[in-house]
Amino acid sequence: METIREHIEKLMNQRELTSAYQQMIAQALQDEEVHRFLIANEEELAPDAIERGAAKIYEFVSERNKRKKGEQPFAPDYQPTLIVSNHLIDVAYEPTRGKVQADEGRAKAALVTTMNMPKAIANARLEDYDATDRVVALNEATNFVVAQTTDPTTFHQGLYLTGPFGVGKTYLIGAIANYLADQNQASTLLHFPTFAVEMKAAISDQKVVPTINRIKRAPILMLDDIGAESFSPWIRDEVLGIILQYRMQEELPTLFTSNKTMAELTEFLAGNDRGDDELPKAQRIMQRIQYLSREVTVGGINRRLS
Template sequence: MKSLSKTMKEIMKSQNFGSAYEQMINQVLNDPEVAAFLKNNAQKLSPQAIERGEAKLYEYFHEKQLISKGTATVAPGYSPQLIVNAGQIDVTYVPTKKLIEQQRQAHIKQLVSSINMPKFIHGASFDHFYTEEPYQTETRNIALNAALDFVDQYSPNEFHPGLYLYGRFGVGKTYLLGAIANELAQQKGVATTMMHFPSFVVEMRNSIKTNNIGSKLDAVKKAPVLVLDDIGADAMTTWARDDILGVILEYRMQEELPTFFSSNFSMDELQGHLTVNVKGEEEPVKASRIMERIKFLSRQYEMAGANLRDK
């Protein structure tokens, strides 16, 4: 596809524009930005180079006008800039602030990956966390402050324990964890993996047939920041507890990777839940091993209050 300047140059040669052409070129040369460019590069550009570059100057002027009118341009999302290239006038196109921001936002969204998580987590933010009356509670405020502190203090070069949020259904645990993930992406450029743990266990069980458990488990356990949502929601088999949850937690403890949890159980209650497997057998030592890792990786915060799903 021919460039705008080349097409224009051919038209100029094939038709006699006369005074109309001179009037148009004068309009271009009197444009403040074009005039400033020519003045700033007077030592680099000969009169012949300026004459040969009239089509390029017009291209710049024309594209700039289209952008100001909100009309489609040759390079949507990019703005023209005049440059001197090997002693000749040329036009280059650079991303606009709007395009750069759009690309930044797209990158941020990619930083937060979710596995079987509700859609609302993608829009979760501290600004919209429910602290107004009648939903404000002391425990919600304490948990929010802990979340704010984590994001503020986070550094990939040192270990920061995550949050273990527990409480009844609908008190905002998952939303707050989503807000943490989004704020880490916005402020720190950090990737977070969020997953509904009971659903992940089902997915891993189904992956046995395709023999790709190892790759999926590796991707989760090595995430820079990991959120395990709804821990303890279902009865857990020995396999899910030891070979899935245990493997994830062991790796993250050894590597000191921030890990977050949500549960309807407090840590003490979760230990009791993990002690009894689906067969009704008690395995207190294995449950204690899991809890030691959870306690190393996170700090416990209760969240109480009205059910926000009724809001």
């Protein structure tokens, strides 16, 4: 039985290579990568597979060489590969490594929904978080993501990250969200002061209820900067209260950042000029926050100024 190489030589000797096309086919048939494919699949290929697949072989070599030379290929995001189909030679196009990585990046980015959050959190990573004066916070964040990814169907208490402005609270929840996205878990992050303003504007558009429903049902919710700016009792009770009540009942992971401690946030939610009857309402909100999260202090310098 003749070998693949002998068969190709015989085929070339039988043809008059007078045309440019025939010469290109001949060169393609002598390509080392083509030879390896033919030898590896010799038993599966039909006796006339090389003759019938000459154009496919040329297509493969031509498109592959365009990529090597930096020329524009037929399908920029896909690379050719020789395959056996029904005992004949064919060309399939597979996504390039770059396309696969880009698609994975887009898919992971889609798992992190942000509302009025800094762009920098898109690249936040736990491994890049400076642990100086923030070891406890980093450890708590790590423990949370490990628990959440190991057993996502069990309720895990989130974090209430408290500390001065600029110490990295927002970056840390961004890093948590990105880590979870790597494990195919979706998160929603929103800047609560801006969200409160937008909810007031949504009243006239009748979008309050749909927006609350969307936020409260987020698989993992992170409320940033809660308590940074004052908001009305309506926002406290009819927006924040409803969101937190639903998440407490459904045991959905919820995280917070604030420049106020939980005790300070209680006073803030009650308001200094609203009367004593507001305190029980504020305490009810805090009971939900305390159920959903545990308080963790984030220390260190103001990194926005350093």
